[in-house]
Amino acid sequence: MQSKPAVHQYTRAPVKPARQYAPVPSQPPAAPAAQNSPVGIGVGAVVGGLLGNQVGGGNGKTLATIAGALGGGYIGNEVAKKNQ
Structure with missing residues (x-):
């Protein structure tokens, strides 16, 4: 008698x-908006005004002082924003 071959069942x-x-x-989260710094504006305006006052004479000196104060206030504010 011949034996039957073994049947293998494969399971998955x-x-x-x-x-x-x-x-x-898609984009990194937005950084919080930096706020204006009154201290930065004030210090920058004083320093800019003092430097502008060293230039020229008469009306030119007055204009240089005003321009220095405005420019210094702006720069002081920007520096303060970046350092927050």
Whole structure:
């Protein structure tokens, strides 16, 4: 009598679900808006006014003092914003 060949049954291994990833944001989060700094404006205006006062004479000296105070106030504010 001949023996029957062994029948092998193959089973499937359990399938793992695909790993899901969170979507990558297209843009980095926005930085909070820097606020104006009264101290930076004041210090910059004083320093700029003092430097502007050293230039010229008469009406030119007055205009240089005003321009220096305005420019110094702006620069002082910008420096203070970056250092917050």
